[in-house]
Amino acid sequence: MDIKVLVKANFSSLFEKALLDEVSIVAQLKEVKKNDYLIDIGQEMTFIPLIITGAINVFRTDDDGDDYILYFIEGGDTCAMTLNCCMKGAKSEIKAIAERDSELLLIPVHKLEDWLHYKSWRAFVFGSYNNRFVEMLEAVDSLAFMNMNDRILKYLKNKVIANKSEFLKITHNTISLELNTSRVVVSRILKKLEIDGNIKLHRNQIEILDF
Amino acid sequence: MDIKVLVKANFSSLFEKALLDEVSIVAQLKEVKKNDYLIDIGQEMTFIPLIITGAINVFRTDDDGDDYILYFIEGGDTCAMTLNCCMKGAKSEIKAIAERDSELLLIPVHKLEDWLHYKSWRAFVFGSYNNRFVEMLEAVDSLAFMNMNDRILKYLKNKVIANKSEFLKITHNTISLELNTSRVVVSRILKKLEIDGNIKLHRNQIEILDF
DNA sequence: AATATAATGTAACAATTGTTACAGAGTAAA
DNA sequence: TTTACTCTGTAACAATTGTTACATTATATT
Numbered sequence: 001m002d003i004k005v006l007v008k009a010n011f012s013s014l015f016e017k018a019l020l021d022e023v024s025i026v027a028q029l030k031e032v033k034k035n036d037y038l039i040d041i042g043q044e045m046t047f048i049p050l051i052i053t054g055a056i057n058v059f060r061t062d063d064d065g066d067d068y069i070l071y072f073i074e075g076g077d078t079c080a081m082t083l084n085c086c087m088k089g090a091k092s093e094i095k096a097i098a099e100r101d102s103e104l105l106l107i108p109v110h111k112l113e114d115w116l117h118y119k120s121w122r123a124f125v126f127g128s129y130n131n132r133f134v135e136m137l138e139a140v141d142s143l144a145f146m147n148m149n150d151r152i153l154k155y156l157k158n159k160v161i162a163n164k165s166e167f168l169k170i171t172h173n174t175i176s177l178e179l180n181t182s183r184v185v186v187s188r189i190l191k192k193l194e195i196d197g198n199i200k201l202h203r204n205q206i207e208i209l210d211f
Numbered sequence: 212m213d214i215k216v217l218v219k220a221n222f223s224s225l226f227e228k229a230l231l232d233e234v235s236i237v238a239q240l241k242e243v244k245k246n247d248y249l250i251d252i253g254q255e256m257t258f259i260p261l262i263i264t265g266a267i268n269v270f271r272t273d274d275d276g277d278d279y280i281l282y283f284i285e286g287g288d289t290c291a292m293t294l295n296c297c298m299k300g301a302k303s304e305i306k307a308i309a310e311r312d313s314e315l316l317l318i319p320v321h322k323l324e325d326w327l328h329y330k331s332w333r334a335f336v337f338g339s340y341n342n343r344f345v346e347m348l349e350a351v352d353s354l355a356f357m358n359m360n361d362r363i364l365k366y367l368k369n370k371v372i373a374n375k376s377e378f379l380k381i382t383h384n385t386i387s388l389e390l391n392t393s394r395v396v397v398s399r400i401l402k403k404l405e406i407d408g409n410i411k412l413h414r415n416q417i418e419i420l421d422f
Numbered sequence: 423a424a425t426a427t428a429a430t431g432t433a434a435c436a437a438t439t440g441t442t443a444c445a446g447a448g449t450a451a452a
Numbered sequence: 453t454t455t456a457c458t459c460t461g462t463a464a465c466a467a468t469t470g471t472t473a474c475a476t477t478a479t480a481t482t
Contacts, residue, residue: 060348060351060352060355062352062355062356066356068351068355068356070351090341093344093345093348094348113333116327116333117328122324122327129340130301132344133304133343133344133347134304136344136347136348136351137271137304137305137347139351140271140279140281140347140350140351140354141271141273143351143354143355144271144273144279144354144391145273145277145279145391147468147469148468148469171428171429171430172429172430173428173429173430180355180356181469181470182469182470182471183429183430184431184432184470184471184472185468185469185470185471187429187430187431187432188431188432188469190430191430191431191432201430203428203429203430203477203478203479204428204429204478204479358438358439359438359439382458382459382460383459383460384458384459384460392439392440393439393440393441394459394460395440395441395442395461395462396438396439396440396441398459398460398461398462399439399461399462401460402460402461402462412460414447414448414449414458414459414460415448415458415459
């Protein structure tokens, strides 16, 4: 599909006319498959990604290679941007992986500054920063204030939003890796959630009931 | 002291000449005492605070009023700004309390956008966002990947930086409140850290040895 | 169909963190 | 000085989370 049409269809409510034209000129379409890497820790950001369709998971990784999921960004939310890209030459502090097949537009990072004279771009950029900040706070909330039972339930509900489906194709092991706990702990708690009527367990699939 | 002198002394390496003048005109000096509130959750941000001296702690609070310390911002670091202020009318997601007597300059929030044509201001703003983001990631790192022993040690080392002293005037109870754990847990681990030779305990004071 | 692999269930136990209770030491106030 | 209060130490126990081990079931591969 033509980039110009894509941009207009997805961003005309966000960006002013002149900016839409500029975006159309420089944006590059990228299609990624589920579980594709978009960026890893230590890599340099050269593009600002604007999500068109799909959902992208953002993870933090420690020295041992253990992961923790921070948040996901999606197209419906439109206002999507991984941070850090603003500092020229800055290395990524996070890794990003497609939750499902997704389409994004890539904008060269230097446009971040170039376009600041557009009011709608400033609103977008600062709005995105703000959304990311709020999502980081929610990640802290989960870790600092919630027990594993509630954290897993919250995680599953986020997955429902990211996948637009109450039928999650996911294994207990994957959940344990994304929440940095063990598979046995996850299985134990999922079973409890099933008994409590929150979810229904199947092989390779979890159905969320009380959404 | 004259604002103009203060601005020049603290920001001449960061801001270009014309911006220094602008800052001097609109900045308001605010002096706060240790433990003074700067902003609470739900309050509206009307000023961008620039730290001159001292240190400010930033906390997240849950519905039950439990706190968790996210990070501190200090004058030495100069690049200091609480986020969220960018969105007009946005409510604060965090609370900020002075770690010690501090001086700050208050800039009306709308200047954030007004001054974006200054290259040095853009660098400052995006640099600050980036610093805040990195500090949030460190908070997540602690919670997701570290045990209580290491989290307390890291907390104490941050306090040393914030207070520019290895002799911390702090009680076990205060630590437990800022890390959302219990006083008994803190006392137990502090005793272990003392036995391990990391710290030395006194009444109302902890000395950090291996800094 | 037989075999291998991946996913899940569960028991038993270990480690970590949280809670309750109380004692003693230091400090401040009366 | 006596009293009250805050801070710290510590034991005993509870709750949560993590680990090891192994069985069972479903799916994929040969």
